[in-house]
Amino acid sequence: MKRILILNGPNLNLLGRREPEVYGSQTFEAYFETLPALFPELDLAYFQSNHEGAILDKLHEVGFSYDGIVLNAGAYTHTSVAIADAISGITTPVIEVHISNVHAREAFRHHSFISPKAAGIIVGFGLKGYELALRSFL
Numbered sequence: 001m002k003r004i005l006i007l008n009g010p011n012l013n014l015l016g017r018r019e020p021e022v023y024g025s026q027t028f029e030a031y032f033e034t035l036p037a038l039f040p041e042l043d044l045a046y047f048q049s050n051h052e053g054a055i056l057d058k059l060h061e062v063g064f065s066y067d068g069i070v071l072n073a074g075a076y077t078h079t080s081v082a083i084a085d086a087i088s089g090i091t092t093p094v095i096e097v098h099i100s101n102v103h104a105r106e107a108f109r110h111h112s113f114i115s116p117k118a119a120g121i122i123v124g125f126g127l128k129g130y131e132l133a134l135r136s137f138l
């Protein structure tokens with residue numbers, strides 16, 4: 001069974017309550033519970049942190065043994081050279097996901113330090129983007 005980590009960054013613990021017109025009204029925990037039935041062939045894990053260092057530690061921890069990482073780094077996408085360097089340093093492929101269409105939003109969201117290091121990028125499909133990313137590992 002392929003082992004896949006979904007890794008969410010800052011403020012994504014507030015999904016369901018945070019700007020529902022942008023990010024929807026479902027919590028990530030409730031959404032995550034629906035995934036094993038959709039992907040019985042994948043062994044799924046989930047981790048969220050608001051702390052850049054904790055995200056780095058998790059990438060280092062799983063990044064040489066897991067088969068894939070689905071990463072929504074939230075606002076760190078647009079700021080973090082350290083997360084980009086971590087993705088370069090690990091061997092597990094990383095798919096970058098954004099719930100909203102960042103290219104239809106403020107200019108500061110148009111640049112991603114992660115995109116050049118990602119195996120693929122899925123943007124603007126709501127929570128369904130995580131499923132699209134998971135499908136790429138089947």
Ligand code: DQA
Pocket residue numbers: 010011012072073074075076077097098099100101102109
């Ligand atoms: C986001 C987009 C980012 O610009 C923002 O900072 C987030 C969420 C998304 O999933 O649409 O926190 O990554």
